[in-house]
Structure formats: structure tokens, C-alpha cells
Amino acid sequence: MDLMYSRYASPDQFMGTYIEQGRLGEFVSFIIGEDNKRRKEAAQKEEEDKLWLAYIHSMTDQSFHDWKSKSGLMEKQEPVSYTMTDRQVDAVKQQARGILHKFSPV
Numbered sequence: 001m002d003l004m005y006s007r008y009a010s011p012d013q014f015m016g017t018y019i020e021q022g023r024l025g026e027f028v029s030f031i032i033g034e035d036n037k038r039r040k041e042a043a044q045k046e047e048e049d050k051l052w053l054a055y056i057h058s059m060t061d062q063s064f065h066d067w068k069s070k071s072g073l074m075e076k077q078e079p080v081s082y083t084m085t086d087r088q089v090d091a092v093k094q095q096a097r098g099i100l101h102k103f104s105p106v
Contacts, residue, residue: 003035 004011018027054071055064062070084092 003031007031 004015008014015024015027018024051068052064055067058067058071060067
């Protein structure tokens with residue numbers, strides 16, 4: 001509801017109209033989509049502002065656009081995969097067993 005009160009003066013009356021028309025789902029989907037779009041744009045602006053500050057402090061002769069494309073800061077990195085193959089799992093198990101066999105009870 002907070003999304004509604006931040007946008008509309010009387011969201012209850014506004015939503016009542018959509019409910020009467022049987023379009024509440026469409027309306028909720030629109031509101032959530034717009035909020036996600038706003039948040040994404042805000043995050044992109046924040047990232048651009050941080051790059052601008054880095055550019056200013058770099059003291060380069062290049063334009064901001066050239067510096068940004070050549071700096072490598074905007075390159076998308078592939079996400080790190082933490083999954084292991086069955087062979088890797090077996091190797092780790094064997095290694096753990098080897099460590100445990102070296103311990104002797106007191």
C-alpha cells in the first residue's frame with residue numbers, strides 16, 4: 001500500500017474503480033512494474049555517478065565516454081559458479097577422509 005500512497009492522494013477510491021472493472025491484477029502488475037523500473041533507473045544513475053567520480057579523480061585526457069569504455073569498469077563479469085562436478089565432490093571426500101584418518105583418538 002505504501003507504493004499507492006506515495007503516488008495517489010486517495011488510492012482506496014482509485015483501486016475500487018479497478019476492482020469494479022475486474023482489472024485489479026492488471027493494475028497491481030503495472031504498479032509493481034513501474035516501481036521496479038524506477039529502482040533500476042535509480043541504481044543505474046548511482047552507478048553512473050560513481051563512474052563519473054572515478055573519472056574525475058583519474059585525471060585523464062580522455063573524454064568520459066572513451067575513459068568509461070576503455071577502463072574495463074563497465075565490463076560484465078560472468079557470475080562465479082560454486083557448483084562442483086561429481087568427480088570434484090569425490091576428490092574432496094577422499095581428501096577429507098585422508099585428513100580424518102591421520103587423527104588418532106586419545
